[in-house]
Amino acid sequence: MGLDGFSLVIIVLVIFVLIVMAAGIKTVPQGYRYTIERFGRYTSTLDPGLNLIVPFIERVGARMNMMEQVLDVPTQEVITKDNASVAADAVVFYQVLNAAQAAYQVSNLENAILNLTMTNIRSVMGSMDLDELLSNRDAINDRLLRVVDDAVHPWGIKVTRIEIKDIRPPPALVEAMARQMKAEREKRAQILEAEGSRSAQVLRAEGAKQSAILQAEGQREAAFREAEARERLAEAEAKATKVVSEAIAAGDVQAINYFVAQKYTEALTAIGSATNAKIVLMPMEASSILGSLGGIGAIARDVFGDGPNSAPIKPQRQGPKRSTPEVRPSSDIRSTPEGIAYQVPRDGQEQ
Numbered sequence: 001m002g003l004d005g006f007s008l009v010i011i012v013l014v015i016f017v018l019i020v021m022a023a024g025i026k027t028v029p030q031g032y033r034y035t036i037e038r039f040g041r042y043t044s045t046l047d048p049g050l051n052l053i054v055p056f057i058e059r060v061g062a063r064m065n066m067m068e069q070v071l072d073v074p075t076q077e078v079i080t081k082d083n084a085s086v087a088a089d090a091v092v093f094y095q096v097l098n099a100a101q102a103a104y105q106v107s108n109l110e111n112a113i114l115n116l117t118m119t120n121i122r123s124v125m126g127s128m129d130l131d132e133l134l135s136n137r138d139a140i141n142d143r144l145l146r147v148v149d150d151a152v153h154p155w156g157i158k159v160t161r162i163e164i165k166d167i168r169p170p171p172a173l174v175e176a177m178a179r180q181m182k183a184e185r186e187k188r189a190q191i192l193e194a195e196g197s198r199s200a201q202v203l204r205a206e207g208a209k210q211s212a213i214l215q216a217e218g219q220r221e222a223a224f225r226e227a228e229a230r231e232r233l234a235e236a237e238a239k240a241t242k243v244v245s246e247a248i249a250a251g252d253v254q255a256i257n258y259f260v261a262q263k264y265t266e267a268l269t270a271i272g273s274a275t276n277a278k279i280v281l282m283p284m285e286a287s288s289i290l291g292s293l294g295g296i297g298a299i300a301r302d303v304f305g306d307g308p309n310s311a312p313i314k315p316q317r318q319g320p321k322r323s324t325p326e327v328r329p330s331s332d333i334r335s336t337p338e339g340i341a342y343q344v345p346r347d348g349q350e351q
Contacts, residue, residue, distance in 0.1 A: 030048045034062070
């Protein structure tokens, strides 16, 4: 069955209403902003969600991405301050803060940011030496960020970060830098080796100095102790001699006997303990020591005035004969009834 005029009108109205609703209802996704134009003039910005506009009078002008975006800066040649040619590339992170300004203040936003960044890379890196350029990437990034961010601020853009990805000098320059680094390393190694050698020599000299000082102090202390020992020994000898002298002056013949016997015994000990003594020639036998002492005592009594009638000193009983070095007596020893010892030659003649 065919449609009448009224039904056709209803269908046309429904279609028109649907078209009007579609034109007036706008849905904005999260992270985007839409600009609204009325007869070509900017009027407002739609936020994310469901929005209504006047159909056929207002329309969406620009759909702006409000999320942070990354822009890759291609490789470009840069001439440094010291006329070195390097290739550098970078990456830029930016975000649209004002959709209307980003849409209507600049044409082709990404291309504008890209060219502005490339120009400032040449300007910033061209004002630095090669060594400074290679070692101060953070400073380069900071300067680029500050310059570019100030330049794009009127566009409603915020540049959050600019990073230099790579700086590539020419191969010949890289080889020269490698040789320079090697030479610098060798220089430092030689300097460190020289400093180590010098320090070792200084330490050895200090050690030798301290050793010499300690050795000298030890010798001085030893000499002082030796001198003190000799002094005490001399004092003891002097005291012993004084005591013996006083005893002899008092008429004590035992003192002079002891003194002479001690010296005689020390002399025999020194002769007998010699390492090269094989045969020792002595004027009398070692067993006649006590007889000689008795004779010396008698002489002392005569000198001190006791007279020949004094009681003779009995010689002490001789002990067993000890083994002594081989001796060859050249005379016999005899004594008088008074205890006076005298020597008789081998030929029998008395002296």
